[in-house]
Amino acid sequence: METPIEIKEENLIEILDSKYLKQVKKARFEIKNDRKNFWNKNSVNFRNNIKNLISFFKFPEKWNISIVASRFLLDKHTMPYDKDVWSFSDVVGATENQGFDIILFFNKTDLEFLSAPALLPIVVHEVKDNPIKYAKVTVDDELSKKYEEEADGEVRKYSEEFRKENVLEKIMYCYDEEGWKGAKKMAYYLYEEAEYAFGGGYDQQMLKQEYDAFEKAREEKDIDIFIDYFIESIKEEKKEENIEKEEKITPLK
Numbered sequence: 001m002e003t004p005i006e007i008k009e010e011n012l013i014e015i016l017d018s019k020y021l022k023q024v025k026k027a028r029f030e031i032k033n034d035r036k037n038f039w040n041k042n043s044v045n046f047r048n049n050i051k052n053l054i055s056f057f058k059f060p061e062k063w064n065i066s067i068v069a070s071r072f073l074l075d076k077h078t079m080p081y082d083k084d085v086w087s088f089s090d091v092v093g094a095t096e097n098q099g100f101d102i103i104l105f106f107n108k109t110d111l112e113f114l115s116a117p118a119l120l121p122i123v124v125h126e127v128k129d130n131p132i133k134y135a136k137v138t139v140d141d142e143l144s145k146k147y148e149e150e151a152d153g154e155v156r157k158y159s160e161e162f163r164k165e166n167v168l169e170k171i172m173y174c175y176d177e178e179g180w181k182g183a184k185k186m187a188y189y190l191y192e193e194a195e196y197a198f199g200g201g202y203d204q205q206m207l208k209q210e211y212d213a214f215e216k217a218r219e220e221k222d223i224d225i226f227i228d229y230f231i232e233s234i235k236e237e238k239k240e241e242n243i244e245k246e247e248k249i250t251p252l253k
């Protein structure tokens with residue numbers, strides 16, 4: 001396990017980008033060729049992937065950080081596109097007497113099958129969600145929106161490929177579970193709904209050209225068209241790095 005205690009924030013982005021971008025490339029080919037094994041491997045490594053990713057971040061002194069990875073005990077079958085599946089960070093206590101405790105909760109229903117690079121945006125978001133201010137947020141929609149924007153602003157500092165990997169894996173997982181119907185629900189959620197969910201303030205999760213690639217694959221009943229779009233896009237990633245960096249700071253709407 002990594003112990004990068006002295007890493008500075010600017011270097012951290014570079015380190016995580018280079019470490020996990022290598023895995024993205026490999027993941028895209030596994031998604032095309034051997035998904036059964038890919039989902040399996042990811043769920044076996046889920047705990048360690050989360051722990052490793054979090055180990056890169058520093059938290060304010062005196063706070064205890066507890067990590068929970070589990071599911072809600074809902075009496076119905078849930079899928080990653082369902083709106084009652086979410087992760088959160090929250091403060092449990094924040095005085096000398098109560099102790100200083102933060103809980104980071106990662107919902108296995110929509111995360112357990114993801115690879116480490118696809119988990120990266122989620123971990124960055126939750127770690128940067130500023131739970132210390134969160135006690136006020138639960139009763140203030142505007143403040144909540146502001147903090148969600150800030151947390152996703154942190155995610156945007158990292159490579160776009162991690163967001164894309166998250167989109168690809170979530171849609172492919174739903175495709176394997178429920179066919180085109182499930183894949184379509186997941187794609188629609190990521191493209192249309194996610195940015196406004198839970199009071200909003202999030203980035204758009206899936207971009208138009210990615211959604212178009214999905215629709216083309218659906219019309220032609222060939223999911224490989226969708227996967228190939230992502231395989232091609234990472235081949236071009238190096239060339240377009242500078243353009244993408246500029247796109248990332250432009251608001252999406």
Ligand SMILES: [Zn+2]
Nearest residue numbers: 125129148151
């Ligand atoms: Zn959040």
